[in-house]
Amino acid sequence: MVVRSIEKLKASNIRITPQRYAVLEYLIEAHSHPTADEIYRSLVERFPNISVATVYNNLRLFTKIGFVEEMTYGDGSSRFDFASTQHYHAICENCGKIEDIYYPGLDDVAEVTHNLTGFTVTRHRMEVYGICPECQEKLDVVKN
Structure with a gap:
C-alpha cells in the first residue's frame, strides 16, 4: 500500500x-x-x-x-x-473510538441518491454512533 x-x-x-x-x-x-x-x-x-x-x-x-x-x-x-476504499464508520459516543465498516450493500448509495433526487453525488459518508464493547464492559462494571 x-x-x-x-x-x-x-x-x-x-x-x-x-x-x-x-x-x-x-x-x-x-x-x-x-x-x-x-x-x-x-x-x-x-x-x-x-x-x-x-x-x-x-x-x-x-x-x-x-x-x-x-x-x-x-x-x-x-x-x-x-x-x-469506500467505507463507513462506527463511533463510540463514550470514548470516541472509531471502527471502519465495510458493507457492500451500501456501494450503490451514490447511484440510488442520484436516481431519487437528481443530485450528482461527489462524495458521501455515513457514521453510526453507539457504545463500543470496551465501554459497554466498563459501564456494566459500574452498574454492578
Missing part, C-alpha cells in the same frame, strides 16, 4: 521527503483514525525536527489528492483516515 501511494505521489511530481513518507506510512499502518497531534507525537522521537505544521501540511496535501479523508466532528477535532 505504501509503495503504491509513493508511486502515485512521484507520478504527480510530489517530492517524497522522509517526513512525508513517515506521515503517509503512519496513516496506512495505524488504522486508528488519528488526529494531527497524535501523528506528530508518534513521529517526533524519530524526527526531532518535525513540526506540527509539517504534519498538518502533509495531511492537507494527502486530503487534496484523495489519499486521506478528513473527518470533522462537533467537538472541533479532525481525524484522518487513509482512504484506500
